[in-house]
Amino acid sequence: MCPQGVRSNAGVRRLAFSLTRIRYVHKKFSQQYKATIGADFLTKEVLIEDRLVTLQIWDTAGQERFQSLGVAFYRGADCCVLVYDVNAKRSFNTLGTWHDEFINQAGPSDPNQFPFILVGNKVDLDSGSRRVVPEKKAKDWCVAKGNIPYFETSAKDDYNVDTAFLCIAKLALENEHDEDIYFHSVAEQATKTEEQTSGCAC
Amino acid sequence: MEHDAYCMFENLMNGLVNGEQGVVAITDFYSLSPAPESSAGLSPVREASSAIYHLLASVDSSLHSHLVELGVEPQYFTLRWLRVLFGREFSLDNLLFIWDEIFSSPNHSYCTEIKSREDYQFKVLCSPRGALILSMAVSMMLHLRSSLLGSEHATSCLVRLLNFPDDIDLKNLIEKAKLLQYFALEKNLPSSPLTGKSPLSPTNYWEETWKTLQMSGDKRSGGPTVRMKGRGLLRRSVSNTESNGSRTKDANFENSNLTSASQSIVDEPHNTDIVPVNLMNSLPSMPTEHQKDHVGQGTAEIIRSTSNSLGWLGLRDGDYTTPVETRNRIEAAREYVSSKMRPSFPRRRNASDLDTRNAEQPCVSHDAKVLNEPDPLSVHNSRIAEPDQANDVVSNEERRDVGLLEKVIDNMKLGLHPLELYHQSVIYTVPQNHRYYYQGSRLSEYQEDIMPSAMEMHGAGIKFRTSMTNSLVDVHFRTTMLRWSRVLTMPRVTVDDSTEYLYLNLMAFERLHCCFNTHVTAYVRFMDNLIESARDVALLCSKGVLKNMLGSNQELAHLFNGTLVKGALMGKYMDMDDDNPAQPMPLKTSAKFKF
Numbered sequence: 001m002c003p004q005g006v007r008s009n010a011g012v013r014r015l016a017f018s019l020t021r022i023r024y025v026h027k028k029f030s031q032q033y034k035a036t037i038g039a040d041f042l043t044k045e046v047l048i049e050d051r052l053v054t055l056q057i058w059d060t061a062g063q064e065r066f067q068s069l070g071v072a073f074y075r076g077a078d079c080c081v082l083v084y085d086v087n088a089k090r091s092f093n094t095l096g097t098w099h100d101e102f103i104n105q106a107g108p109s110d111p112n113q114f115p116f117i118l119v120g121n122k123v124d125l126d127s128g129s130r131r132v133v134p135e136k137k138a139k140d141w142c143v144a145k146g147n148i149p150y151f152e153t154s155a156k157d158d159y160n161v162d163t164a165f166l167c168i169a170k171l172a173l174e175n176e177h178d179e180d181i182y183f184h185s186v187a188e189q190a191t192k193t194e195e196q197t198s199g200c201a202c
Numbered sequence: 203m204e205h206d207a208y209c210m211f212e213n214l215m216n217g218l219v220n221g222e223q224g225v226v227a228i229t230d231f232y233s234l235s236p237a238p239e240s241s242a243g244l245s246p247v248r249e250a251s252s253a254i255y256h257l258l259a260s261v262d263s264s265l266h267s268h269l270v271e272l273g274v275e276p277q278y279f280t281l282r283w284l285r286v287l288f289g290r291e292f293s294l295d296n297l298l299f300i301w302d303e304i305f306s307s308p309n310h311s312y313c314t315e316i317k318s319r320e321d322y323q324f325k326v327l328c329s330p331r332g333a334l335i336l337s338m339a340v341s342m343m344l345h346l347r348s349s350l351l352g353s354e355h356a357t358s359c360l361v362r363l364l365n366f367p368d369d370i371d372l373k374n375l376i377e378k379a380k381l382l383q384y385f386a387l388e389k390n391l392p393s394s395p396l397t398g399k400s401p402l403s404p405t406n407y408w409e410e411t412w413k414t415l416q417m418s419g420d421k422r423s424g425g426p427t428v429r430m431k432g433r434g435l436l437r438r439s440v441s442n443t444e445s446n447g448s449r450t451k452d453a454n455f456e457n458s459n460l461t462s463a464s465q466s467i468v469d470e471p472h473n474t475d476i477v478p479v480n481l482m483n484s485l486p487s488m489p490t491e492h493q494k495d496h497v498g499q500g501t502a503e504i505i506r507s508t509s510n511s512l513g514w515l516g517l518r519d520g521d522y523t524t525p526v527e528t529r530n531r532i533e534a535a536r537e538y539v540s541s542k543m544r545p546s547f548p549r550r551r552n553a554s555d556l557d558t559r560n561a562e563q564p565c566v567s568h569d570a571k572v573l574n575e576p577d578p579l580s581v582h583n584s585r586i587a588e589p590d591q592a593n594d595v596v597s598n599e600e601r602r603d604v605g606l607l608e609k610v611i612d613n614m615k616l617g618l619h620p621l622e623l624y625h626q627s628v629i630y631t632v633p634q635n636h637r638y639y640y641q642g643s644r645l646s647e648y649q650e651d652i653m654p655s656a657m658e659m660h661g662a663g664i665k666f667r668t669s670m671t672n673s674l675v676d677v678h679f680r681t682t683m684l685r686w687s688r689v690l691t692m693p694r695v696t697v698d699d700s701t702e703y704l705y706l707n708l709m710a711f712e713r714l715h716c717c718f719n720t721h722v723t724a725y726v727r728f729m730d731n732l733i734e735s736a737r738d739v740a741l742l743c744s745k746g747v748l749k750n751m752l753g754s755n756q757e758l759a760h761l762f763n764g765t766l767v768k769g770a771l772m773g774k775y776m777d778m779d780d781d782n783p784a785q786p787m788p789l790k791t792s793a794k795f796k797f
Contacts (some may be wrong), residue, residue: 037290038281043358056357068234068245073273 010174039069046169053169074106078172079115081164084133086120086152091142092133099145102113116148116172124154211269217309224309225329246326250284251276254339255326257386264663264687265347270665272356279363283339293368300338302375307331327390337382341375342366351663353478432705441626501513653731656738663687666745668694674725697758698751702765709769723769730767733759 040059043054058067058077080102084091099116108114120138123131135152144152149171151164213219217227230246255276259266282290288300309331326332343350346362355360376769656666669676669691677692708722733739736755743755744750752758 021398037285039278041278041357041364056355058357066246068281069277070248072273073278076273113304198446 081117083119086133087130089132116149119151123152124157219309226332250278274356274359307334308690333386335381338379342380449530655734658739665689666690696749706769727768729762733762
């Protein structure tokens with residue numbers, strides 16, 4: 001068991017949506033936010049069951065491809081967050097590619113158990129009238145990928161963002177508990193959380 | 203108008219220069235396919251990123267190894283830096299200055315006749331523009347040096363790198379980049395026909411080292427006279443370093459080198475006595491914010507000089523075989539580049555000349571102080587007795603370097619008492635048309651050359667450890683095994699109510715008995731420099747170097763800064779025994795220069 005206190009290595013790496021992330025970390029939302037070029041990095045501390053967990057969020061731009069950042073970027077992640085735009089069909093369709101590519105690059109010891117989270121963002125847009133990916137479809141996708149948690153968020157309205165990140169942190173932490181208690185011999189890799197962004201350009 | 207703008211943009215993106223293909227094309231930075239020139243099959247932007255680390259490793263190996271150790275790969279941040287040419291990192295006003303520099307650098311390859319992959323290491327470094335872009339990146343990293351070294355996680359490093367501060371000394375940043383640019387061009391020549399034929403002569407080697415130290419603040423502007431002198435002294439320092447202990451004839455110099463503090467230099471050949479000067483001289487008279495970085499730079503230079511002695515780029519991957527070979531290559535590259543490049547870049551050359559001088563200058567004040575501080579009388583005496591052969595200006599300059607005196611006057615007499623000498627110096631009259639007397643600012647610079655405080659050193663990544671013994675002379679400044687950090691070891695000293703009287707008496711004893719050494723005085727002065735405030739005391743206590751039985755940290759700071767150092771001051775000036783070469787002089791009064 002890890003002692004209580006700051007754990008700065010329960011890293012959540014990379015997250016999807018710049019906007020979601022900015023909203024979450026800085027508690028502000030700006031329409032003029034500049035697009036991510038390459039990658040961006042943030043830290044955020046959250047309190048979970050009296051433990052202060054530092055999330056290290058590594059965010060990659062949607063147009064980025066894996067090879068431009070290198071394998072090391074994905075290694076050691078504790079959780080991968082895929083974010084798509086519920087108003088853009090293409091961003092949903094590419095999720096599968098990102099999922100597989102991440103597994104491929106990060107090479108977790110147990111690909112089936114590696115924690116993923118799916119986030120559908122921009123649900124606020126035009127009160128949902130422009131929405132093209134129904135919630136059902138996204139949830140089906142999650143089930144197919146091994147019951148990964150699904151959240152719908154709005155970075156602009158700050159809807160569900162905290163909940164999603166809290167889940168991410170818990171997931172990472174849970175995994176670590178498991179490992180600490182039961183799977184001592186099992187690899188380090190499985191513990192780590194990584195959030196990873198989907199290819200949504202935001 | 204729009205048409206022109208578009209054409210310029212297109213040329214920039216495609217790297218066209220007058221219809222010819224240049225080396226740096228911004229579109230390459232977006233390309234995902236491996237560059238044809240890359241041996242590792244990396245995309246151009248990855249190639250450029252590794253070139254940045256390559257350059258960083260050769261100017262600041264400790265920062266480089268720190269980042270590598272944390273797993274901070276260059277492309278994580280350089281992707282953004284390079285793709286928009288630092289457009290995200292600076293405000294538009296600042297950015298325009300940077301772009302001006304970048305776009306005014308030629309983009310053609312300087313090695314037109316050598317096309318093959320073997321003739322350079324990184325394609326992007328083949329043009330002055332590419333070299334400047336990468337140098338700019340390195341310069342930015344060096345600007346963040348201390349905060350990067352203070353970060354223990356990759357993410358926090360990256361957060362810093364991708365949130366470049368707004369309040370920067372842009373001029374300094376660009377200057378540094380331009381100096382590095384020259385260096386980078388040289389570094390890009392892994393081999394040349396001259397390899398192996400140019401045995402590395404120590405003097406050249408160290409001059410080269412000094413040249414690359416140009417990235418030091420460049421704050422001081424030195425006159426040509428200083429430069430002459432600096433060269434001489436530099437050579438002497440070099441020869442001392444190289445021969446590792448075989449001293450020159452200069453008695454004073456020798457004397458000051460024989461201290462036990464400099465014993466560590468002997469123990470550790472990579473520690474040169476030139477090194478501390480940079481640390482010291484890069485510190486003074488900077489605003490607090492910059493000061494930190496300056497400490498960082500100082501350390502950078504220390505570490506650089508250190509790593510230089512063991513062969514540059516020793517830490518790099520398999521690109522290099524042995525340090526010696528690397529050094530030969532570099533040396534060859536240097537000559538090669540200088541023969542090829544200099545005519546076409548007169549401006550660069552001048553700049554580096556100027557800065558060589560600046561880089562050397564710290565040596566002047568340092569050596570002059572070491573020479574003169576122990577015993578101003580004797581030094582002064584010898585100066586008057588044997589007029590300087592070089593020219594009068596130099597000798598005047600040298601006299602001014604005698605740190606103790608307010609002004610040095612021609613025909614100064616030795617007088618009845620050391621005080622009379624000082625007395626003369628404070629009530630001098632100014633001769634007509636003598637420009638040196640009006641350069642008050644230069645004198646004050648020297649006076650500010652003090653050792654950095656404990657907090658500053660800590661901020662620069664220097665670690666504190668207790669020595670093996672409790673002896674007050676057991677003070678050393680060393681590099682750790684892997685050369686990742688520098689460690690200042692000193693004895694663990696308990697300070698209580700009796701310390702004040704004890705030390706005052708010890709110092710009085712040292713002062714009254716001329717044949718005795720002045721170790722306690724030296725230690726007190728050393729601690730006085732190290733401690734500037736209660737925070738320094740707190741730091742030293744937490745490192746176990748001090749044990750405070752006085753009550754408050756404030757009180758202890760006051761003890762060293764106030765009460766004790768007054769006793770030490772007198773000792774410093776009055777100690778007439780320092781030029782007795784038979785006496786070992788560990789630490790001595792100028793302990794502050796000895797690490």
